[in-house]
Amino acid sequence: MINVGIIGYGYWGPNVARNFNETPGAKVTAISDPDAGSLARAGQIYPGIRLERNCEGLLTAKNLDVIAIVTPVSSHFEIAKTALLNGKHIFIEKPFTASVSQAEELIELAEQKKLKIMVDHTFLFTGAVKKIKELIDGGVLGDLYYFDSIRVNLGLFQKDVNVVWDLAPHDLSIMDYLIDKEPLAVMATGVAHFNHGLEDVAYITIYFPNNVIAHLNVNWLSPVKIRTTLIGGQKKMLVWNDLVSDEKIRVYDKGVEGMEGTKEQSYGLRVSYRSGDMWAPRVNQVEALKGEAAYFIDCINNNRIPQNDGKAGLRVVRMLEAIINSLKAGGKLVHL
Amino acid sequence: MINVGIIGYGYWGPNVARNFNETPGAKVTAISDPDAGSLARAGQIYPGIRLERNCEGLLTAKNLDVIAIVTPVSSHFEIAKTALLNGKHIFIEKPFTASVSQAEELIELAEQKKLKIMVDHTFLFTGAVKKIKELIDGGVLGDLYYFDSIRVNLGLFQKDVNVVWDLAPHDLSIMDYLIDKEPLAVMATGVAHFNHGLEDVAYITIYFPNNVIAHLNVNWLSPVKIRTTLIGGQKKMLVWNDLVSDEKIRVYDKGVEGMEGTKEQSYGLRVSYRSGDMWAPRVNQVEALKGEAAYFIDCINNNRIPQNDGKAGLRVVRMLEAIINSLKAGGKLVHL
Amino acid sequence: MINVGIIGYGYWGPNVARNFNETPGAKVTAISDPDAGSLARAGQIYPGIRLERNCEGLLTAKNLDVIAIVTPVSSHFEIAKTALLNGKHIFIEKPFTASVSQAEELIELAEQKKLKIMVDHTFLFTGAVKKIKELIDGGVLGDLYYFDSIRVNLGLFQKDVNVVWDLAPHDLSIMDYLIDKEPLAVMATGVAHFNHGLEDVAYITIYFPNNVIAHLNVNWLSPVKIRTTLIGGQKKMLVWNDLVSDEKIRVYDKGVEGMEGTKEQSYGLRVSYRSGDMWAPRVNQVEALKGEAAYFIDCINNNRIPQNDGKAGLRVVRMLEAIINSLKAGGKLVHL
Amino acid sequence: MINVGIIGYGYWGPNVARNFNETPGAKVTAISDPDAGSLARAGQIYPGIRLERNCEGLLTAKNLDVIAIVTPVSSHFEIAKTALLNGKHIFIEKPFTASVSQAEELIELAEQKKLKIMVDHTFLFTGAVKKIKELIDGGVLGDLYYFDSIRVNLGLFQKDVNVVWDLAPHDLSIMDYLIDKEPLAVMATGVAHFNHGLEDVAYITIYFPNNVIAHLNVNWLSPVKIRTTLIGGQKKMLVWNDLVSDEKIRVYDKGVEGMEGTKEQSYGLRVSYRSGDMWAPRVNQVEALKGEAAYFIDCINNNRIPQNDGKAGLRVVRMLEAIINSLKAGGKLVHL
Known part of the structure; x- marks a missing residue:
């Protein structure tokens, strides 16, 4: 016990x-x-x-x-x-x-x-993130193009952290898990509208190898709550809307492929498009924290390294630190 | 005639x-x-x-x-x-x-x-933009906090311009009209995924005086078409979804106000929240171009200066040029 | 105590x-x-x-x-x-x-x-129903034209009651409370698709004085969950979607008014239309049962008659009984 | 020619x-x-x-x-x-x-x-209806349980026909095409709120063999436009929303199957549920009338019988006549 x-x-x-x-x-x-x-x-x-x-x-x-x-x-x-x-x-x-x-x-x-250290990146244990991970690792999406997340709502303002420290850790831990690559650099812009000087709106770009780009839009001043992530891949693209109870994940058989085209028309296209079915895989509705707790106990009992171990936590903190540095330096590109 | x-x-x-x-x-x-x-x-x-x-x-x-x-x-x-x-x-x-x-x-x-020069900023003549302009100029929203626009869809890729030149002029001309202030600086990040070297995903931040921040998300690789703009003001906030036929504009009686609070609780708030009704004003469904053409003829006949004159066009081109320069310089802040 | x-x-x-x-x-x-x-x-x-x-x-x-x-x-x-x-x-x-x-x-x-008897018509204590009641009683909607409710989802099938007994009591109690008139007659159609012989799909019409008509669509075999009620009045019309967390109630400044028109055109209209703003009043998010329990204790302590007393319960049971009789008689009109 | x-x-x-x-x-x-x-x-x-x-x-x-x-x-x-x-x-x-x-x-x-006679049942030539027909005929949905359609909006009132003659022919022709069985009986309820005495709200039930039930909700007094059809089958169920530009048809791998269960628990279930993925097949966006015109010319040139021939038109008129008779007789069941 x-x-x-x-x-x-x-x-x-x-x-x-x-x-x-x-x-x-x-x-x-x-x-x-x-x-x-x-x-x-x-x-x-x-x-x-x-x-x-x-x-x-x-x-x-x-x-x-x-x-x-x-x-x-x-x-x-x-x-x-x-x-x-x-x-x-x-x-x-x-x-x-x-x-x-x-x-x-x-x-x-x-x-x-x-x-053992386990950092509570709860979202990794949701049915939605597990399903997306499965789709990416199974090659369903193909090579990734971008990861674009919006996490906005009205407040809650906090005394000692800005909107980046409050909201971005969710997206950063999810992104770290799904993309599974070391980011190269980050850049962030934002503004503090109130007198405590902490940003309440921020926009974050994260560059990964192979032209993968991630972007986070975090905002404490939005009239509507949005939790939407678009992930574009070479083979398929998906939209994850975490606020709907059904069909949280929609996988689109849509895409673009580069062509060697040399034709020089005015509005010539050098890409071909594909637009097919949409598919919303069933997502298990489990309490994420329940699975996470059981997983930690299992890691301890069987001496396994949790996927969300101290190193995963460190990767998120490293990005947060770089984002804050970029914000402080007026949006400077900060290499990681 | x-x-x-x-x-x-x-x-x-x-x-x-x-x-x-x-x-x-x-x-x-x-x-x-x-x-x-x-x-x-x-x-x-x-x-x-x-x-x-x-x-x-x-x-x-x-x-x-x-x-x-x-x-x-x-x-x-x-x-x-x-x-x-x-x-x-x-x-x-x-x-x-x-x-x-x-x-x-x-x-x-x-x-x-x-x-006379009139630049075809068609959106300024839509019922939606006119209504938003009316709400801002009438003080309904109060001082502006941010302007956050998403304009994404699948292609069409063009031969000689990137996604910024293709999609951002819409948002820039709308923003220029609504905010009606000279921007201070821009910063842009983005990536080109195909061999023609033109960005197909880009994120643009524009700084205005008084801490007003604007952000544009333009993307040719999105599986879903999104045309949504959030505008936050001190008194009210609005969401404009241009893809719905009814209730394009939703005005939320929601907001945050800074307080002088000195209380030092762990998660202390120094702001107060307001959350009330939502209201979707009726938007006239007119063909924007029809009104714009009539307006141009009127400006000529009566020697009036169009709101979307050459100078308005210049302001948009100046921002586009700065955005491209920022992109080329790896996301450098470009002052205007 | x-x-x-x-x-x-x-x-x-x-x-x-x-x-x-x-x-x-x-x-x-x-x-x-x-x-x-x-x-x-x-x-x-x-x-x-x-x-x-x-x-x-x-x-x-x-x-x-x-x-x-x-x-x-x-x-x-x-x-x-x-x-x-x-x-x-x-x-x-x-x-x-x-x-x-x-x-x-x-x-x-x-x-x-x-x-005292209080029948647990919980919905009457939700913020949504209270707000609708307020709008009707305050004359905002004007004279009522119709009450049209859809309550469908997948199962749960029950051993001894059909879909009418399972789902319709919600709508009947809400309708009884909102319309506040004695119904004249009911008529119901439906089908049992499984061997236990209990209807799993049913459609119920209820006639009220002054040409007010109510309709309930209850279905245990729907792939999607729908909880939507349309209420049409002379002055305004509203849509209540109980499955969204915000903007559950939308009040439309839309309507039709009869005219004395005698013009005999091919597609001549004898009505005039009004189409204006939409307004979503803020709805209090309270736990309905909490308010109901407190209300019952108050009714006992102060010897008040609950609005959802035995008589309200009886009115619902009387309609249920008539609906079942109509179903059994192949959709016969059953006077109340 | x-x-x-x-x-x-x-x-x-x-x-x-x-x-x-x-x-x-x-x-x-x-x-x-x-x-x-x-x-x-x-x-x-x-x-x-x-x-x-x-x-x-x-x-x-x-x-x-x-x-x-x-x-x-x-x-x-x-x-x-x-x-x-x-x-x-x-x-x-x-x-x-x-x-x-x-x-x-x-x-x-x-x-x-x-x-040749071709009755302009345009909807049969839309991508959506063709796809649904394909799904039904291909056995994807399994045996049908119900067809439930809502077609409501504000007006247009017409001088000489009620809402049934105006709106129901769409649904009746689609239903006739998709279900492809002779209906047994119809029953209709409705009300006329204006002085011309023509119903502006009506609810129609149509009984088919094998316990297939259809229901149409037609209304000229709705504040919102709805064009939604639910079709339940033994194997899958679908929702067709004709007002969205993408994903008009959603096929749900959801269902219920009867079991022989004899267990007599209080809320015992005698059915088993299945809840899986959702799938939105790509629907061709063609101008229906274009295909229909070409088809008629082809039927004439090659002496083929159109699917929407006079007999199809007659089947719809027969149902309309029976519906009107049911309405006039206060909702009487009218056998066909």
């Missing part, structure tokens, strides 16, 4: 706790949160477990195997480091850390201690 | 001809096109008018008052210049010219000759 | 229990369900309360003021009658009873005993 | 004329319309052809092989009969005639004279 301690029981923590607790072979035995009301709610659902306002006790507790860190990113490094030093595997909210160097230090520490 | 000569009778020319011909006080009396088939079609509809494969005759014809230039942009300057030198008002396809200097020369020439 | 006993803790019972328990001034103190697993789940959430597999104990328990009956309709009458005889107010699932005579008997019994 | 005379050049006539004129082997050589303006428009497009305000001349003209009758239904019979008596093939607007007996007389007359 793997004993899990939860640090942070605010908005997302209850979901993490519930899913680990329901995973066969795991049990939530301790929860900490500085807020008394949050702790009381935890106590109602998990009567009899250890509840503390301070997280230190959990980090050093003998009987905990896993620490799930569900706190703001600014506190991630210290908590994670202490947990690793005390021999705990860690499950940690995204973004992994506030900087590349922090991420690197934690990864190294975990390797020394032979401990 | 104002006599109009049409140069270019391919895809768009027939619409220009028809609308000028149906405008009271105007008459199409000559059409030229190098293609014999196009000329024959013109002859069927306008029996008895002058038809020529070469445009020179029209440019010097005594009895023509207006020359409508509906040819590829590369030929605009020479044709327009000759027309102006021969004392003709010109109606010219967008983009106005292939370069800023060409546009400036034509504007100066027209001023000397006291002739 | 009002003590509530819940009878039936299957699919919907847990929601009823939770909402009554969270209502100030009320408390769930007993739950019965024949299924041991259901009882165990109840025990986890309400530790220490009375749990019984048989409902009789609850019906005669001294310390219970309200019995919530969340069981299949076939058992409603016996349970409700016993509860009333034992002096309990009853909250009862829709449809109220399996027959008109049962409903009438319960209403009479409750009146004698001065007890 | 087959010479075609067009009778009626109002709203639809110009389309019929243009398509016959563009069909290889056919030529429009005469047009009649009582309205001088309509005739003038015809003259502009077909300079030099015979134009008459009265149709008699055309009906007896030696050099006409086909008469296309594009007039209100009330005039169909007389014109068609005269045309047939004068040895002309006829192409005639739907609905074929104003009564069953008229249709029967025309069919008999055409048979005697060895002439």
Whole structure:
């Protein structure tokens, strides 16, 4: 039995706790949160477990195997480091850390201690992302051309992070998983409309090898909620709309192929088009976090490396850092 | 009666001809096109008018008052210049010219000759854009925050221009009209996936004074056609979907206002949100080109300056030139 | 403090229990369900309360003021009658009873005993239905022309009721509330495609005074889920789509007015059309059952008659009975 | 060369004329319309052809092989009969005639004279209906369960026909083509809200053998335009939305199958569900009338019987007559 301690029981923590607790072979035995009301709610659902306002006790507790860190990113490094030093595997909210160097230090520490890190890139465990991954890896889309994502809605503004740190980690972790290539460079533009000086609208371009381009549109000031990703490939193209309950993924048998054409007409085309059926594969409707929790327990029990390990977390943080640097430098191209 | 000569009778020319011909006080009396088939079609509809494969005759014809230039942009300057030198008002396809200097020369020439130039920014004459203009100028939206437009579809690839020259002039002319401010700088990223080296995917940011930001997403490789513009203002926000027949414009009584808040909670908010009704004003379904043709004839008869005059055309070309320069320089910020 | 006993803790019972328990001034103190697993789940959430597999104990328990009956309709009458005889107010699932005579008997019994009956017409407490009611009662729509509802999806087939008993009570209770007139007659057509002989597709017309017509389309064999209601009025018309999260209700400033026209053209019109803006009023997103539970407690404490009382339940059952009779008689018009 | 005379050049006539004129082997050589303006428009497009305000001349003209009758239904019979008596093939607007007996007389007359009748059931020649026919005939949907169509919009009210005669012929002809079975009975309900006494809202049920049920919802008082048909089959189900430009047809791998189940649980299911992918086959975007005109010319030249011959027209008129009878008799079941 793997004993899990939860640090942070605010908005997302209850979901993490519930899913680990329901995973066969795991049990939530301790929860900490500085807020008394949050702790009381935890106590109602998990009567009899250890509840503390301070997280230190959990980090050093003998009987905990896993620490799930569900706190703001600014506190991630210290908590994670202490947990690793005390021999705990860690499950940690995204973004992994506030900087590349922090991420690197934690990864190294975990390797020394032979401990697992899993960064909570929850979307990788949704039916939609799994299906898209399957389509890409199975060659259905062919070579990729672009990955274009829109993630906009009204707020929530946060005190200490801009819209990039808030919304982009979702897309960056999904993109990292699906494209599965090291990005070459990033460039970002954006604006802060309010007095706290944090961007609320931002546009991010990410260059990959082989002319693959990714673009993220993140916006806290949109009147409508949009969660749409277009992925263009040589063979097929797809649209993923995460806000519809059915037919989230539409695969279009549409495409363009370059031709050797030399004809010099006014509006001459050097490409040929293909426009065929559309197909919406059935997507399993599972609770992503449930699968993720079970997967982490399995990785620990069988000593496997999670796909969303510290290195995956680091890749996302590295992009975030470069995006922020590009924004600060007025949209400069930042090589990775 | 104002006599109009049409140069270019391919895809768009027939619409220009028809609308000028149906405008009271105007008459199409000559059409030229190098293609014999196009000329024959013109002859069927306008029996008895002058038809020529070469445009020179029209440019010097005594009895023509207006020359409508509906040819590829590369030929605009020479044709327009000759027309102006021969004392003709010109109606010219967008983009106005292939370069800023060409546009400036034509504007100066027209001023000397006291002739009108109207650049065919057709969208300004649609019910949708007129309604949005009315909402902005009437203060309904309040101060603008952003203008975010997506114009993507599958092809058509063109031989000599990239996706920016093909699709962005629409958005740039609309944006120029609606925002009505001089842009400060542009930045663009993009990729060419085919061997002709012309970008088929591009992302453009345009900075305006007062933190207004505009962004255009243009893509020839999208499986779905999207024509959506989000405009965020301090008081209201709107979404314009040009592909639906009804309710093209939705105005949301949603917004965010900055507060002086100093509270330092973990996820503290320093803004307040407003979320109310949505309202879709009725949009007149008029043929934009019909209104535009009538407006041009009126500007000539009453010696008025068209809103979409040479200077408006120049502003769009100046942005296009800067966007191309930014793309060529790997996404450099180009000041205007 | 009002003590509530819940009878039936299957699919919907847990929601009823939770909402009554969270209502100030009320408390769930007993739950019965024949299924041991259901009882165990109840025990986890309400530790220490009375749990019984048989409902009789609850019906005669001294310390219970309200019995919530969340069981299949076939058992409603016996349970409700016993509860009333034992002096309990009853909250009862829709449809109220399996027959008109049962409903009438319960209403009479409750009146004698001065007890309240509330039939769980949950939809009446949604933000959408409340808003529509407000629009109709406020005269915004003008005189009603029609009420046209579609409620279709794939299954779930039930053992002992047809699609009418399963799906139509929702629409009938909403319609009864909104139109607020006694229907004159019903007529229904339908088919049973499977061997249990219960209709899985049915179409119901209901005639009201003043030429108001209602129509319900209920179908267990639809590949897509549709929950759309059109309501036409003299002044405005509205569309309610319950499956979208935003803009559930759209009010159209569209209409037709009869004219005295005598002109005898081939396709002459004797009506005039009006086509204006569309407006989507903000709809409160509340948990309907929460408001309903609080309303019932308030009705008991302040001796008010619930709008969804036994008589409302009876009106729905009377229509159901007539619809079934019409179906059985091959679509005969059944007067009410 | 087959010479075609067009009778009626109002709203639809110009389309019929243009398509016959563009069909290889056919030529429009005469047009009649009582309205001088309509005739003038015809003259502009077909300079030099015979134009008459009265149709008699055309009906007896030696050099006409086909008469296309594009007039209100009330005039169909007389014109068609005269045309047939004068040895002309006829192409005639739907609905074929104003009564069953008229249709029967025309069919008999055409048979005697060895002439063709084609009733303009245009929808049968759309890419969408052809694709659905292919799916049904190819067994993709399996045995049909139901055909459920909604055709609603605001107006246009007509002087002498109700909403059934105006809108239902579309659905009836499509249904007749797709289901390809003789209906057993019809039943209709509806209401007239304006003083001319013609129904503006109607609901029609049509019973076919083997428990196939069809339902049509036609309404002139809807704030939104809807053109949606659901077709349920044993193997697959489809939704046809004619108002979208792409993905008009969606085929769902969803279904229900009856089982022998005897289990007597409270909410026991006796069916099994299947829920899989969705697939939107590419639909050819052709001008239906173009294909239809070519097909008629081909039927004449090669002495083939059109699928939409007089008998198809009669089947539609027979259903219309029965529907009207059912409406008049207050929703009585009318056997066919």
